[in-house]
Amino acid sequence: MGKRAWVAGCITCFAIGLALGGVLPDKKEETQKVASTDVAWECKELEPAVSKLKNQKECLLCGENSKSLIGYFRKFDDIGIISVNDWYVLGLKVRNYDEHGNLKGALGGSDMGFVSTGEDGFRFRTNRNSDRGIVEVTVEYGKDHVLDEKFAKKHLCQECLDKLWKVMETYGEEGKLAEPKALCLVDFQTLELYSLQGQNVSYFVRDYYVQVDAGEEETGVQAVYAPVMVKEK
Numbered sequence: 001m002g003k004r005a006w007v008a009g010c011i012t013c014f015a016i017g018l019a020l021g022g023v024l025p026d027k028k029e030e031t032q033k034v035a036s037t038d039v040a041w042e043c044k045e046l047e048p049a050v051s052k053l054k055n056q057k058e059c060l061l062c063g064e065n066s067k068s069l070i071g072y073f074r075k076f077d078d079i080g081i082i083s084v085n086d087w088y089v090l091g092l093k094v095r096n097y098d099e100h101g102n103l104k105g106a107l108g109g110s111d112m113g114f115v116s117t118g119e120d121g122f123r124f125r126t127n128r129n130s131d132r133g134i135v136e137v138t139v140e141y142g143k144d145h146v147l148d149e150k151f152a153k154k155h156l157c158q159e160c161l162d163k164l165w166k167v168m169e170t171y172g173e174e175g176k177l178a179e180p181k182a183l184c185l186v187d188f189q190t191l192e193l194y195s196l197q198g199q200n201v202s203y204f205v206r207d208y209y210v211q212v213d214a215g216e217e218e219t220g221v222q223a224v225y226a227p228v229m230v231k232e233k
């Protein structure tokens with residue numbers, strides 16, 4: 001009896017040991033999971049979309065739609081910001097031009113401007129020193145600052161819609177909905193689009209150096225004309 005009790009005791013100890021061995025590491029794992037969930041971020045891409053535009057000529061980016069200011073700005077060697085939900089286009093005017101798009105030299109002074117796309121839209125504050133090739137823009141968000149996918153599908157051809165979707169990639173907390181801001185940068189010469197979704201990022205658009213800082217309430221954009229240096233003769 002005594003021997004059997006000892007064996008039984010040992011089996012119980014073994015079982016408890018197994019149980020403890022099983023529980024402890026799991027608990028540890030759980031703690032790690034909770035900790036990593038707190039800081040888990042991910043890239044968020046939009047689901048591929050199909051354009052509903054029947055006539056490419058009506059495309060707001062590459063077409064000849066009279067409602068789009070892109071056609072007007074194409075004569076300028078410049079870049080701009082598009083408020084995508086209403087297709088308002090802000091020419092950055094990094095350098096000085098006449099109305100035909102010819103470059104002018106320094107005109108003296110700098111200027112500050114303000115424009116709004118409506119009560120719930122974006123508010124653009126510009127600070128230009130075009131004599132030096134520098135522009136700073138602060139874009140404050142209104143209520144309607146998240147990309148309206150329906151509007152884009154209705155007014156852009158498939159090629160332009162694909163371009164736009166690429167620059168709407170955001171980086172955010174895992175599991176949360178992607179809410180790209182309805183903003184992007186455009187090169188008036190090539191009609192390529194560039195992202196304004198990043199925090200503290202910079203890139204070149206031909207000879208323009210662009211810095212972007214998208215925050216919770218506003219996005220800051222700085223553009224500088226910075227061509228590659230050539231050797232002095």
Ligand SMILES: [Zn+2]
Nearest residue numbers: 059062157160
């Ligand atoms: Zn198009």
